[in-house]
Amino acid sequence: MDELILVKYGEIILKGLNRRLFEDKLIKNIRIALRGLGNIKVSKAQATIYVTPMDDQVNISKVIERLQKVFGIVSVSRVAKVEKDIEEIQKAAVSYLTPSFNQYKTFKVETKRADKRFPIKSPEMSRRVGGHILSQVSHLSVDVNHPEIIVHIEIRDTGAYVYAEKVPGPGGLPVGSNGKATLLLSGGIDSPVAGWMIAKRGIELEAVHFFSYPYTSERAKNKVIELAKILNVYCGRMELHIVPFTDIQLAIHEKCPEEQLTLIMRRFMMKITEKIAVKNGSAALVTGESLGQVASQTIQSLGVTNAAVDLPVFRPLIGMDKEEIVRIAKRIDTFETSILPYEDCCTVFVPKHPNTKPKLSRILAAEQHLDAEEMVQKAVEGTETIVIGE
Amino acid sequence: MNREVYLDNSATTKPYPEVVEGMVEMLVNHYGNPSSLHMKGIEAENAIKKARESIAKALDVKSGEIFFASGGTEANNMAIRGCALANKKRGNHLVTSTIEHPSVLNTFKFLEQEGYRVSYIGVDRYGRVNLKQLENEISDQTILVSVMHVNNEVGTIQPLQEIRNIIDSKKSKALYHVDAIQSFGKILFTPVQYGIDLLSLSAHKLHGPKGSGALYVRKGVRIHPIVFGGSQEFDMRSGTENVAGIVGFGKAAEITFDNFNHGVSVMDENKKYLEEKIKETMDHVVINGWCDGQNAPHILNVSFLGIKAEVLLHALEAKGIFVSTGSACSSNKPSPSHVLAAMGIEKPCIESAVRFSFSSFNTKEDVDYCVEQLAAIIKQLRKYVRR
Numbered sequence: 001m002d003e004l005i006l007v008k009y010g011e012i013i014l015k016g017l018n019r020r021l022f023e024d025k026l027i028k029n030i031r032i033a034l035r036g037l038g039n040i041k042v043s044k045a046q047a048t049i050y051v052t053p054m055d056d057q058v059n060i061s062k063v064i065e066r067l068q069k070v071f072g073i074v075s076v077s078r079v080a081k082v083e084k085d086i087e088e089i090q091k092a093a094v095s096y097l098t099p100s101f102n103q104y105k106t107f108k109v110e111t112k113r114a115d116k117r118f119p120i121k122s123p124e125m126s127r128r129v130g131g132h133i134l135s136q137v138s139h140l141s142v143d144v145n146h147p148e149i150i151v152h153i154e155i156r157d158t159g160a161y162v163y164a165e166k167v168p169g170p171g172g173l174p175v176g177s178n179g180k181a182t183l184l185l186s187g188g189i190d191s192p193v194a195g196w197m198i199a200k201r202g203i204e205l206e207a208v209h210f211f212s213y214p215y216t217s218e219r220a221k222n223k224v225i226e227l228a229k230i231l232n233v234y235c236g237r238m239e240l241h242i243v244p245f246t247d248i249q250l251a252i253h254e255k256c257p258e259e260q261l262t263l264i265m266r267r268f269m270m271k272i273t274e275k276i277a278v279k280n281g282s283a284a285l286v287t288g289e290s291l292g293q294v295a296s297q298t299i300q301s302l303g304v305t306n307a308a309v310d311l312p313v314f315r316p317l318i319g320m321d322k323e324e325i326v327r328i329a330k331r332i333d334t335f336e337t338s339i340l341p342y343e344d345c346c347t348v349f350v351p352k353h354p355n356t357k358p359k360l361s362r363i364l365a366a367e368q369h370l371d372a373e374e375m376v377q378k379a380v381e382g383t384e385t386i387v388i389g390e
Numbered sequence: 391m392n393r394e395v396y397l398d399n400s401a402t403t404k405p406y407p408e409v410v411e412g413m414v415e416m417l418v419n420h421y422g423n424p425s426s427l428h429m430k431g432i433e434a435e436n437a438i439k440k441a442r443e444s445i446a447k448a449l450d451v452k453s454g455e456i457f458f459a460s461g462g463t464e465a466n467n468m469a470i471r472g473c474a475l476a477n478k479k480r481g482n483h484l485v486t487s488t489i490e491h492p493s494v495l496n497t498f499k500f501l502e503q504e505g506y507r508v509s510y511i512g513v514d515r516y517g518r519v520n521l522k523q524l525e526n527e528i529s530d531q532t533i534l535v536s537v538m539h540v541n542n543e544v545g546t547i548q549p550l551q552e553i554r555n556i557i558d559s560k561k562s563k564a565l566y567h568v569d570a571i572q573s574f575g576k577i578l579f580t581p582v583q584y585g586i587d588l589l590s591l592s593a594h595k596l597h598g599p600k601g602s603g604a605l606y607v608r609k610g611v612r613i614h615p616i617v618f619g620g621s622q623e624f625d626m627r628s629g630t631e632n633v634a635g636i637v638g639f640g641k642a643a644e645i646t647f648d649n650f651n652h653g654v655s656v657m658d659e660n661k662k663y664l665e666e667k668i669k670e671t672m673d674h675v676v677i678n679g680w681c682d683g684q685n686a687p688h689i690l691n692v693s694f695l696g697i698k699a700e701v702l703l704h705a706l707e708a709k710g711i712f713v714s715t716g717s718a719c720s721s722n723k724p725s726p727s728h729v730l731a732a733m734g735i736e737k738p739c740i741e742s743a744v745r746f747s748f749s750s751f752n753t754k755e756d757v758d759y760c761v762e763q764l765a766a767i768i769k770q771l772r773k774y775v776r777r
Binding site for chain 1: 700701702703704705707708773774
């Protein structure tokens with residue numbers, strides 16, 4: 001009896017001719033995710049990915065933990081592989097699953113016969129394996145409607161597989177199967193979640209962070225690098241662009257009306273990000289904005305910032321409450337880092353009474369006082385790029 | 391190329407080269423466990439003995455009264471918790487001040503949860519404890535009075551003799567603990583002079599290594615250990631000794647005290663020079679905790695009104711000048727300095743307060759460079775004050 005892991009993927013099967021492409025991407029991402037865990041074979045057959053430890057050194061629990069963070073995976077099961085022989089399967093069902101049985105009283109058996117050459121049909125398989133379990137494990141009884149534990153038997157071309165647990169994966173699509181986008185990563189709670197949600201739809205990410213030294217410290221930068229590293233676990237290799245932003249903030253502060261500071265600043269961020277995005281082949285920008293959360297995220301403000309760029313802007317958090325965002329941030333492990341208090345010396349640049357219903361024409365008029373193009377160009381040229389992962 | 395001017399010596403100091411050499415020598419050649427019976431152990435034990443003598447000599451006490459610890463924080467914990475545990479039967483009242491270091495304040499907070507009563511004595515505008523209040527608070531239930539010698543944020547020196555006199559006049563049996571972490575090597579004094587029972591020291595504030603400190607316990611004073619194990623440090627602090635750290639501490643004390651007067655006058659002159667220059671060249675500055683003759687020679691706390699301290703810190707950093715806002719241990723928290731708040735300093739002053747702290751390594755040229763950069767930065771930053 002060998003132990004291995006079966007990985008199921010849902011959505012990508014629906015993608016018709018692209019299916020192969022998606023599958024190959026997923027396998028590649030799985031291989032990257034499992035780096036450093038030992039000698040592991042990753043292969044696919046019959047709409048299932050087989051993750052097989054090649055020696056005893058591999059820690060299967062760790063493998064499962066990593067797989068649970070690979071987008072595109074719907075479920076992960078730790079299974080026993082046996083000969084396609086009814087007696088072997090019966091034996092394995094009892095010996096392999098006995099530790100799991102201890103916690104439960106009722107069970108049922110479900111059989112999937114993908115290999116139609118196997119002579120015993122699914123219902124009969126279930127009955128015979130169930131009967132054998134009943135005869136060997138005295139405290140169990142069968143409950144077909146509400147079993148506490150389900151024993152899965154899969155008869156496949158490659159062998160027969162027995163398992164009881166099915167841990168959920170993150171769902172979504174394999175990263176890199178759906179193009180690339182550039183995320184505005186601030187270091188707060190929202191933007192890492194926004195990045196995670198877009199990456200979940202198969203998008204490869206690059207990130208841009210605006211650095212206002214000495215108004216923010218080197219620690220604030222380290223915090224953003226830390227967040228990018230957490231995202232890296234889900235999103236794979238990522239380039240993080242650190243844009244020097246102080247000069248732009250000072251110029252805006254000097255030359256534009258106070259109540260417009262934040263919006264003009266946001267527009268500059270969007271313009272710079274778009275420039276970087278075009279350079280790196282991104283087809284969209286991603287922000288952590290959520291409608292009405294702060295003055296710069298009212299429907300009017302979003303209109304004004306949106307008008308700064310031509311590329312589509314994805315705002316996956318747009319309809320979410322703060323609590324919902326926090327819940328995801330906690331689940332993906334970015335929350336604790338996001339709330340580290342290493343920033344906010346920027347209060348100098350925050351107007352006391354920001355405009356919540358800005359007019360684009362007025363903002364554009366205010367921007368006339370600035371040489372926007374040159375400022376953007378200079379910021380892009382001064383950008384430092386850090387590769388996260390690899 | 392930027393020069394480097396390190397003016398954050400109250401946070402930590404650069405080790406003396408001799409300290410580093412001495413420590414490397416221990417790690418490379420004399421790595422034995424002092425508890426081992428063989429020669430390697432005895433070598434290490436002798437090195438510790440020598441360091442203990444150096445510290446004792448600096449304080450003019452017996453070497454049997456010095457107990458090594460993992461640093462100032464642990465020394466404070468040992469003194470305060472050790473005293474509280476040992477004197478439970480005599481009383482449950484403890485006295486300290488509102489401007490102590492977190493390693494003292496948080497230890498007292500813990501003891502409050504454990505059922506002790508703690509009085510926190512307030513301070514005046516210069517950071518000196520209110521002696522009248524102290525006198526009123528001490529009762530026959532009081533078992534400990536714990537005060538810092540020099541405040542780490544503003545440099546104010548506490549009236550240790552007056553405090554001793556009050557304890558005596560009240561005929562109190564309370565133990566007298568002094569946190570001397572900022573004053574050791576900066577102010578010449580002995581525990582005996584002020585009738586101090588327990589005194590905390592740290593190595594890395596006087597060019598020694600981090601992770602090394604000591605507690606002086608006057609002979610005859612009994613406190614309870616807070617770490618249990620193999621009975622090292624005469625049962626006062628179990629755990630295999632940090633031999634290299636202890637040796638580094640001893641070496642640092644030797645060098646500092648051999649050149650005491652010179653070192654202190656260098657610090658004092660440079661500090662006064664900086665203060666003068668700042669007052670001379672800049673507007674809207676306030677010196678916090680200034681009090682003639684009551685200030686440590688190495689700490690200058692200045693508010694540059696209208697400028698966020700942290701912004702100024704980073705702007706100075708970009709010029710190679712390293713300073714501090716409040717105390718380094720609390721810079722990660724958004725709360726303003728508890729010391730300045732306790733002194734009744736106004737919020738704009740607290741938010742713009744920067745600490746310059748000197749060592750004997752600093753030069754007059756350092757100060758000139760600092761003032762020059764400071765003036766330029768202040769001028770630049772004041773342009774962008776929140777409108």
